[in-house]
Amino acid sequence: MAPEFTSRDPSQPQFWSDRFERKFTPWDRGGVPEAFRTFVAGAARPCATLIPGCGAGHEVALLAAAGWDVTAIDFSPAAVAAARQALGPLADRVQLADFFSFAPSTPPDLIYEQAFLCALPRDRWPAIVERWAHLLTPGGLLAGYFYFDNAEKGPPFGADPGQLRRMLAPHFAQVEDHAVTDSIPIFAGKERWQVWRRLPLADSAR
Numbered sequence: 001m002a003p004e005f006t007s008r009d010p011s012q013p014q015f016w017s018d019r020f021e022r023k024f025t026p027w028d029r030g031g032v033p034e035a036f037r038t039f040v041a042g043a044a045r046p047c048a049t050l051i052p053g054c055g056a057g058h059e060v061a062l063l064a065a066a067g068w069d070v071t072a073i074d075f076s077p078a079a080v081a082a083a084r085q086a087l088g089p090l091a092d093r094v095q096l097a098d099f100f101s102f103a104p105s106t107p108p109d110l111i112y113e114q115a116f117l118c119a120l121p122r123d124r125w126p127a128i129v130e131r132w133a134h135l136l137t138p139g140g141l142l143a144g145y146f147y148f149d150n151a152e153k154g155p156p157f158g159a160d161p162g163q164l165r166r167m168l169a170p171h172f173a174q175v176e177d178h179a180v181t182d183s184i185p186i187f188a189g190k191e192r193w194q195v196w197r198r199l200p201l202a203d204s205a206r
């Protein structure tokens with residue numbers, strides 16, 4: 001049974017810190033999911049990668065081992081502490097930062113999405129999409145796991161496929177979309193692996 005929490009606003013760091021501190025993290029896959037492993041193994045070159053809302057940051061070790069320049073951020077001090085502890089010598093790849101104001105020292109080639117969009121209420125999504133588009137240079141990739149569901153309450157907050165497409169279309173073109181076979185229960189049957197390419201600025205609505 002889920003513990004009782006007093007923090008109810010997932011757009012505030014305290015909401016997530018309370019859950020990390022009580023080790024109630026049902027969204028945490030406990031490792032790196034298959035589609036992302038395949039994506040990294042098949043990439044033509046290493047990508048400077050940003051992981052917003054990294055939580056425990058399992059992907060950091062995989063990317064660092066592959067020689068990729070990875071920066072993982074989270075605005076919850078408890079999440080950052082957990083990730084840094086788990087990552088040991090790679091702890092400095094994790095920064096305490098709010099995605100909406102974070103200014104990376106290197107522009108990312110890739111933004112990895114996993115349970116970040118669905119962690120925030122739907123009214124925050126346009127701002128997330130704007131930020132993805134702002135941070136990625138043309139040709140850059142947004143890749144990861146997108147959660148589809150119409151339940152009003154969350155997190156996780158699910159998207160409607162058409163809604164997601166309409167939100168991303170001004171800035172991104174889809175290059176991959178397939179089912180996920182190794183979902184954990186909270187996402188099972190409701191998530192897809194997708195890759196979106198940042199459009200050239202002239203093609204973008206910005």
Ligand SMILES: C[S@@+](CC[C@H](N)C(=O)[O-])C[C@H]1O[C@@H](n2cnc3c(N)ncnc32)[C@H](O)[C@@H]1O
Binds near residue numbers: 013017054055075115
């Ligand atoms: C559902 S968890 C997912 C964590 C991780 N990506 C995973 O899949 O295990 C959402 C995470 O996003 C973080 N988060 C939410 N809003 C954020 C923001 N504005 N800036 C940075 N991190 C944020 C939370 O602190 C939390 O760790």
